[in-house]
Amino acid sequence: MTSVQAKPQQSAPASPLDELAEMRAGDMEAVNEMILTHMRSDVALIPQLAGYLIAAGGKRIRPLMTLAATALFDGDMTRAHKLAAAVEFIHTATLLHDDVVDDSNTRRGKDSANIVFGNEASVLVGDFLFSRAFQLMVADGSLETLKVLSDASAIIAEGEVLQLSTQNNLDTTLEDYLDVISGKTAALFAAACEVGPIIADQTPQTRTAIRAYGQALGMAFQIVDDVLDYNAAQEKLGKTIGDDFREGKMTAPVLFALQKANAEEKEFWARTIGARDQKDGDLENALTLIQKHDALEKSLNLARKYGQDARAALAAAPDNETKSTLTALIDFTIERGY
Amino acid sequence: MTSVQAKPQQSAPASPLDELAEMRAGDMEAVNEMILTHMRSDVALIPQLAGYLIAAGGKRIRPLMTLAATALFDGDMTRAHKLAAAVEFIHTATLLHDDVVDDSNTRRGKDSANIVFGNEASVLVGDFLFSRAFQLMVADGSLETLKVLSDASAIIAEGEVLQLSTQNNLDTTLEDYLDVISGKTAALFAAACEVGPIIADQTPQTRTAIRAYGQALGMAFQIVDDVLDYNAAQEKLGKTIGDDFREGKMTAPVLFALQKANAEEKEFWARTIGARDQKDGDLENALTLIQKHDALEKSLNLARKYGQDARAALAAAPDNETKSTLTALIDFTIERGY
Incomplete structure (x- = not known):
């Protein structure tokens, strides 16, 4: 299993995310151990499938948020390990179900689990990890964290269903889009962060502030993710772009391009995204229209607004190294969109 | 929404299940109310899809178990309402995911939700109901019931994955089959029952006994369900039979017929269940072989053994009307197989 913590090195870490992972290297190791232990099952297919996805890596940003938000207040890291693992399991379950719902072929640069093990197993192993x-959380024994994370789980599912309703729907508004990403992404970032001050027994005000940091960071994170899917520079780095386009997802870049579209352009979007009738050259044309209307820049400006919210929310935290890194993470989250 | 409680009537109720529903009519109404309230969402598709399945009825046997097991010890019925609704949500989520996994077309005599709303929505609304x-459970506030029901959820998912591994696999043993149904069915019956004595603050011994009742009843219930799928008399009542055969499920009737199969019969099962290569007349031939080897009778004898376990477990309960009805329910569960 790949582990996210950076290997001991002399040079500065590459990003605030790596820096956080390095600061919490021992904790991340404990979380990874917890993940491995709890995905065990006598039913062999379960650890096989779960391990396939979890070994594929991923940035482990959500459990890292739980660790950082606990360390921020000098909370009990042993509790944080359990809850960070729970957060990662919820996220992994969501990914497994997402790939079935989106009929995806790849995830983290490999064939996705539904391709390798089938949709049936992906649905059921997702349910297992969710359980x-x-x-x-029950083993941790706090009804407060159980509430925060069960609420988040319901909101994630709502966001995913809402996304299904907006997919291929040209009438989707920017507000709808923000509702979708608030549910499908920001809710878990918010909950993952809120767990920290709960563990560290902070005031309700502090809990709300750290939750708001996670929520705003999650919004920025998803908007930038949606930008990257139309960023030609990514293609040069060997990453796939255009997945959202092919699936007819109504994301920020398309919404901003649509706002300024002329009649002919509207027809193009109606055919490719609305009717999902796509042919060679359509993605290139979409990229041209997105550039013409500054839609990536507008999307990043929106992300930047959430970045400001995240920064403001962090004022509630004590000044320490973790806070500096969580602050740097905001800019990093947004700048990776360029 | 259809409600399971029997309409007020002068004549005796048709079955111990109806009798239980009648005894707890007010409570079942409260549970139905709780279900309706908690499946609400601003995302319209969620109550539409959830309501479609829940309105289709079903026997509500699992939440009824929670109500009965609480009433058995004169426990707080208000808590039982919440937890019975939680049990029904877990069950409904499982049904939604099952129908996607099995690629089913019908459920409770109507088009199944995946046919009407699509697999994507069924997966995601299942996740929502599960959350x-x-x-x-969090609103109820007991870590004990949270443990019982989260453990059950993990076991259910394990049972479903195991079923996937045994499907179309002629090497499946009776033990494998019992493991599958213990997970996919009996675990939730057991948990639904155990919640009652927890609410009523009974001793660990009593909890274990009532849980054992639910476990054994669930085993008998599923074996009989699997018998009914090969019971030609059911067809005369307008019910579909042969679903398990078409899906290549290794259930008790097939396992008992296989045990006594000659070479030619083994070839038949290998083709139809193992390779899932089926043609007209195959189901009829399967029924003939199952009859030839007394496989339905053998299956029902197995169910009867679990019935005895259930009866023995109930000895721990105080003698009252609920206990009498729960006892009668054991025989009813088995006799419906004829």
Whole structure:
């Protein structure tokens, strides 16, 4: 299993995310151990499939948020390990179900689990990991964190269903889009962060502030993700672009391009995204229209607004190294969109 | 929405299940109300899809178990309402995901939700209901019931994955089959029952006994369900039979017929269940072989053994009307197989 913590090195870490992972290297190791232990099952297919996805890596940004938000207030890291693992299980369950719902072929640069193990197993192992997340929370024994994470789980599912309703729907508004990403992404970032001050027994005000940091960071994170899917520079780095376009997802870049579209352009979007009738050259044309209307820049400006919210929310935290890194993470989250 | 409680009537109720529903009519109404309230969402597709399945009825046997097991010890019925609704949400989520996994077309005599709303929505609304179940448990506020039901959820998912591995696999043993149904069915019956004595603050011994009742009843219930799928008399009542055969499920009737199969019969099962290469007349031939080897009778004898376990477990309960009805329910569960 790949582990996210950076290897001991002399040079400065590459990003605030790596820096956080390095600061919490021992904790991340404990979280990884917790993940491995709790995905065990006598039913061999379960650790096989779960391990396939979890070994594929990923940035482990959500459990890292739980660790950082606990360390920020000098909270009990042993509790944070359990809850960070629960957060990662919820996220992994969501990914497994997402790939079935989107009929995806790849995830983290490999064939996605539904391709390798089938949709059936992906649905059921997702359910298993979701249950395991709740078992971990029960073992932690706090009804407060159980509430925060069960609320988040319901909101994630709502966001995903809403996304289904907006997909291929040209009438989707920017507000709808923000509702979708608030549910499908920001809710878990917010909950992952809120767990920290709960563990560290902070005031409700502090909890709300750290939750708001996670929520705003999650919004920025998803908007930038959606920008990257139309960023030709990414293609040069060997990453796939255009997945959202092919799936007819109504994301920020398309919404901003649509706002300024002329009649002919509207027809193009109606055919490619609305009717999902796509042919060679359509993605290139979409990229041209997105550039013409400054839609990536407008999307990044929106992300930047959430970045400001995240920064403001962090004022509630004590000044320490973790806070500096969480602050740097905001800019990093946004700048990776360029 | 259809409600399971029997309409007020002078004549005796048709079955111990109806009798239980009648005894707890007010409570079942409260549970139905709780279900309706908690499947609400601003995302319209969620109550539409959830309501479609829940309105289709079903026997509500699992939440009824929670109500009965609480009433058995004169426990707090208000808590039982919440937890019974949580049990039904877990069950409904499982049904939604099952129908996607099995690629089913019908459920409770109507087009299944995946046919009407699509697999994508069925997966995601299942996730939503599952989350709602945990929100209800958190609102109840007992870590003990949260543990019982989160453990059950993980076991259910394990059972479903195991079923996937045994499907179309002629090497499946009776033990494998019992593991599958213990996970996919009996675990939730057991948990639904155990919640009652927890609410009523009974001793660990009593909890274990009532849980054992639910476990054994669930085993008998599923074996009989699997018998009914090969029971030609059911067809005369207008019910579909042969679903398990078409899906290549290794259930008790097939396992008992296989045990006594000659070479030619083994070839037949290998083709139809193992390779899932089926043609007209195959189901009829399967029924003939199952009859030839007394496989339905053998299956029902197995169910009867679990019935005895259930009866023995109930000895721990105080003698009252609920206990009499729960006892009668054991025989009813088995006799419906004829």
